[in-house]
Amino acid sequence: MTTDLRGVPEGHVDRALDLAYLAFHNRAGDATRKRHREALLHCERVGAYDDEEIVGFAAARRLGLSVPGGELPAVELDFVSVAPTHRRRGVLTGMMGELWRRCAAADRPLACLWASEDAIYGRFGFGPATEAYSVEIDTTRPLNLRVTPDRRPLRLIAPADAPDVLAPLYETSRARRGGRFSRDAAWWRRAVCSGDGDDDAKDGPSRVVVLGDKGAPAAGYVVYRVGEKATVTVEEMVAADAPAAAALWSYLASIDLTRKVRAWALAPDDPLPHFAADRDQVRVTGRWPALWLRLVDVARALTSRSWAAPADLVLEVRDATLPANAGRFRLTVDPSGAAYGATGDPAGLVLDVRDLSACYLGGVQVRQLVRAGLVEERTPGAARSLDAALETEYLPFAGEGW
The missing domain is CATH 3.30.1050.10 (SCP2 sterol-binding domain)
Structure with a gap:
């Protein structure tokens, strides 16, 4: 059998998703599939075809990546998958080569990804350039902090209002920290504005809380969900300083009818473990390589x-x-x-x-x-x-x- 590489047209996107779900052993409900499909329509798409069957697929989302002192054009690789019947035949190597050619043609010097298996991507020149840690807070008792929380008001806003309110503070965070992605209107719409998330997830809809007076620039925000076992799951938090972060963590820890707060990814220099008065209450539950980077x-x-x-x-x-x-x-x-x-x-x-x-x-x-x-x-x-x-x-x- 021969395999050739070519772009994946819009009419083949559902087939490419089927391959990705097969390779990653995932099932997706209608809402999740719709969200994934919309995301892929905004990506470059490379497919490996055996006759007319897609046996390999890789998507490259075009974005800007914050680097020290500015931003560089980059691609984020996603949905990288090879059919189990076509492993170890050079399919992934071929697709990566095609992506490098496209990066060169588009003058994009950086590529990045979240690695499903660390052992795969080092041989393609990717290295783990950022770390993240996860935390868990026991909220069956009041959260005691060593800093005074910012006393500006907290506001619950509609997800549809999130881009206008959150984007300026997010952009400020990008200017001071490398590894942050640019976000366009389509990203905010898919990620936050719908408020629904994955239809096969057990958590509730997205909630968005902002720190600061209405009409004034936000001093901080948090996007979270409340799910099974009375657990608050933090999807993203951005705060201008430690008091602003303290105000948001205090809010999350005081939500009625919940017992635990979990954050899956915080920066390795996030101030929370330092200003928590009781480290037994605020536990770091994992530290792991996050974004992998490749200098193309x-x-x-x-x-x-x-x-x-x-x-x-x-x-x-x-x-x-x-x-x-x-x-x-x-x-x-x-x-x-x-x-x-x-x-x-x-x-x-x-x-x-x-x-x-x-x-x-x-x-x-x-x-x-x-x-x-x-x-x-x-x-x-x-x-x-x-x-x-x-x-x-x-x-x-x-x-x-x-």
């Missing part, structure tokens, strides 16, 4: 972000998938910006593109990877120098849960 165009990525300190380093980059990134390059950083070009000088650091991708947003230290045996430091102090240049005030975070 290393030179463009490195020269387009801001840097925290000057540096002059020679990097030997290995990239088996995209040879244009491979070689020995001098990275020079000064107050005017960064330059990156080929050189014959000896390398100070030798690293794979997946490890450079992991460190790019400032969430992973190069010297940690040196100690792990993944990066070779040939010039003493080179790893510490690159870490100082990559450092950011806020750790990167991606909490795109909808």
Whole structure:
């Protein structure tokens, strides 16, 4: 059998969804399928066909990804799936190659994804660039905090009003933290405005609470659901500062007829564990790699972000998938910006593109990877120098849960 790669037309989207549900062992009700279908219509779609049967599928959502000092065009890969009858035949490798060609043609230097299996994507140059942690709060007793909550009013708003009210504060959070996605009107409509979510989920509809006077800029917001076992599930929280966050957590913990608050993804430097007075009441239940990042165009990525300190380093980059990134390059950083070009000088650091991708947003230290045996430091102090240049005030975070 021969397999060819081509774009997936709108008329084949339902077939592509069927393949994705098969590969991920999922069932989807009508509302969930409708939401997924609408999302795919806003994506680039690559299919692997065996005759006219779709045996591989990958979607690429075009977006902007916040990086230190700004934003870069990127694609987020989703619904990546291969039919169980066609595994280990190079289908995924072929689809990834086609996606890299499309990224180059569209001048998108970054690609990212949420990895269903960590072992798969490292070989394609992806590295875990952000971390997240999950928390659980016992709300059978009052939540005791060490900071005074912001005393501005809390307002429950209709999901349909969410974009106008929430988007400005979300954009502020993107400006100070790498790893955050741009959101268009279609995203807000699918994710929040319907208020319904997945029809096969056991939680209730989305609720949106905003901190701040009506008509004034929001100081914080939380999107949550209340489900079975009297559990409040936090889908997203954005707060301008610690008092604003304290006000939102206090609200969630005081909702009547509930016993527990769960948040599936918080930034690794989120203040909640620090200002909680009782760490037995506010428990970190997991810490895990969140967004995986791939530098598709290393030179463009490195020269387009801001840097925290000057540096002059020679990097030997290995990239088996995209040879244009491979070689020995001098990275020079000064107050005017960064330059990156080929050189014959000896390398100070030798690293794979997946490890450079992991460190790019400032969430992973190069010297940690040196100690792990993944990066070779040939010039003493080179790893510490690159870490100082990559450092950011806020750790990167991606909490795109909808």
